[in-house]
Amino acid sequence: MSNDFLQMHLKAVMSCLVIFLYKVHTTKAGQFFSSGHTNNWAVLVCTSRFWFNYRHVANTLSVYRSVKRLGIPDSHIVLMLADDMACNYRNPRPATVFSHKNMELNVYGDDVEVDYRGYEVTVENFLRVLTGRLPPSTPRSKRLLSDDRSNILIYLTGHGGNGFLKFQDSEEISNMELADAFEQMWQKRRYNELLFIIDTCQGASMYERFYSPNLMALASSQVGEDSLSHQPDLAIGVHLMDKYTFYLLEFLEEVHPASQANMNDLFKVCPQSQCVSTPGHRTDLFQRDPGSVLITDFFGSVRKVEITKDTINLTSPVEPPIQRSGSGDIQIESLTYVDQLPVAEIIHQKPKQKDWHPPDGFILGLWTLILLVFFQTYGIKHLKHIF
């Protein structure tokens, strides 16, 4: 009896232990595989043009700078700037875009690659980049080549209102269009998780229509509130940054590629006391708990590392094969340079034979009229006299 009891007790203890260990094991393993992404992309868009919207370009460039610093390479960043502020004729310090009024931080830098600039930043191009429906001749740097294991960061800034965002002073994108674009991306498996940040007036209206899974959104102000700019610089003459992005940049400067800061810290950036507007966020479509999502999941980049135990010998150089053809076919005739301005040749140039095109437009109409009148007068049956 006591043996049985002891055995049962032991079994119970053992099973408890096993269950306990198993749980620990799965949580650790669970954490390790929790994020599930293998590459990072960023789409950073500034939608406004003109010199007095300097701050929107500075916003986008500061996020670009942080994202590059934390590891995402240029080939994985699609940067769209609607106007050129750095080399604008009004800029007293050319090739610079500053974020702070003492000109401390040049967010433009020396190594920037803008993929869409000037008039190329349109609603159509933005949606095409997101959904991947670009013309076949688009170069790789202008494409968002994400797959179903990509975490994408999308940052928009500019002038907006309740339910729309203005592009280039001539068109707008609505929150429904954006939500539909994200749904297209989800159905085409173009993202694993997506973080959407918007810094405009009434920015929260832009994310209230989202309905696709794995989306997390942050905005700088609620519906009915305006996002404010931070501080002007008297030398440059315009406001340099918006409040929300300014404090976001300050927060991101503290983050390094191995930091464990999570999304809850990001939600606390720029409280109302600093921002005047109330930043908002939306996490109901996101499957993981925001507290377990690292900042570097979206702002940093996953590096694929393969560990190998083999040694590779690097000393022997690769000899390119001799490409010259055999002695059999040496060209004997010598090549010459062309005369740049061959006056005699130009004067006696024959006129080019143009391709014959069938007549169109006025001539076609005229001939049709003539033929109609002819047939009306003479009738079809008289044609036999002609032919």
Place this chain on the structure above:
Amino acid sequence: MAAHRCGLSLVCILIFSSLAHPSSCDTLEKANDNTATKRSISEVNTDGSVAGEDMNERQWQSTDVEVNRSDGTKTSETFTPAPAPAPARDQFQEELVIRPLHSGDIYASFQFRTLWDTDFLQERQKKVSHYRLFPKSLGQVLSKFSVRELHISFTQGFWRTMQWGQPFIPSPPGAELWVWFHHTVSDVDGNWKELTNVLSGIFCASLNFIDMTNTVQPSASFKPLGLGNATDHRFLRYATLPREIVCTENLTPWKKLLPCGSKAGLAVLMKSEKLFHSSFHSQAVHIRPICQDEQCTSKAWELRQTLNVVFDHYTSGQGKKEWSLFKMFSRTLTEACPLASSSKVYVDITDNPEGELFELSPATHLLSRAVVLGDRRTYSVYDLTRAETFGQLRSFNLLLRWKGDSGDMLRPLLHAERYVAGFGLQTGEIHTVIYNNHPYRAFPVLLMDSVPWYLQLYVHTLTVTSKSRDNKPSYIHYQPAKDRHRPHLLEMLIQLPPHSMTEVTVQFERALILKDLTSSALVPSMVAMSTNFTQDQPLFSSFVPVKEESSYFVRVYTEPLLVNLPTPDFSMPYNVICLTCTVVAVGYGSFYNLLTRTFQVDEPSPPLAKRLANFIRRIRGVPLLA
């Protein structure tokens, strides 16, 4: 209320003069200089390898070396070069030429040249897959689109010929791209479209805006600058985007094409904050096939990356006429690019023979002479591959201090201007004025003009006058524009009489189109010129594009033209509604009333006193008043 926002259209004229390539890149070796015009400086003694026709080998490997004149002694020794690398597959050379300009500004020109002995376009050999010094992105572009020659340039600012002379490599404001395709290409337009898209991705520029509305096919100008026998102009495409902005995002990929990047060699000087704070900034990429050796039996590909910048005396010099590498670029040189076979800095000291104009330090005894655009110039050479150039501090900072005031510079031989005449927003006249300042020589000039379709030219009003007399061009090629399809193309070969001003005028009418109010339009045009100079001694130009003969070719661009386009009056709908409603109300309303109104007699109501009296009478039962 007149919504008189003019969609400004800038008309950009490029007067195109291709030069005997700027001496920035190659210094000329003059063999057997026999003239007595020189200050008895000994001639360049060239080795057997230098023959003048040798266009691809760097001839300054046998530079004339002279002891500094201030020593008083004159000795000359030949600087024996390293033996020319035997079949080098690819080689890279870099140089910087600094030319102080008369107005106190300073002109710096970088050239990076990669020579590669391979053939992208040959099908029977294996496809090229191993790239060493030549950038892979460009190599793949060349083989995919069967490109024979590619020239692309990005410029910010306009070159002021009257103040600065002629540039080494001219370029129009904005972006310019011209390409010669191989004769095996069947669909040139399709290749052109794809090529512009690919290049816009490589250079981070909006080159994808190049389409059929701004592409032209010149018939006599823009001949290939590289090797080639046939020149069928069906394979040439030329386009400019005059409003293209140049900024750091264009410089970054340009620097990444260099073998050493921006980490070593001359490219460390390229800091965007200083480069864009200048009066003129131009960066270009030129790819063409050239002769591999003297016999010229096979081709080698040459990639030249050039960057020309003019630093303004007042904004950066702060009034003091003193320049140094550190002041210009905020960096000094510490080493040459290890992959470069030659790395040199040249300073133009032609105007400073005795050191009275400016002072140059550190002093150097290496000199070199070159002929640039028919003009003999002397350069001080600093060889960065030698360790002693860097001195004790391991850093090379060139210092240029102006001592005296320079006189006026000679007027450039060829100069062109362009402007729009006329008033109002409907018609106008484009005037192109070309000045030939040579006292006794006449030159043939090829003028190429590409006008957008929304300026409708009246070609019957085209007049060319020189010295107030009619000057009939010997060749005219005109291709009219098709609305929203292609621009106008006008090419003319004009003989410019000596010491004269030639004016070309053509009237135009502006099309009424609805343009974006904030945009403007530019019209580019170009003039090409050739000058034939025969001098006593044979000239060699191993520079780049063009000839072995004693002439040189100049391309001059004019400034962009700003043309206002009429914009619609946006108050018209309001006016129309008001007027129509008024007319309808007054006209129709009165007519309707006239037809349908009936009249009835109406008893007037009695006054108040009478009504009161009637009321009292009714109460009394007495008969009422009338």
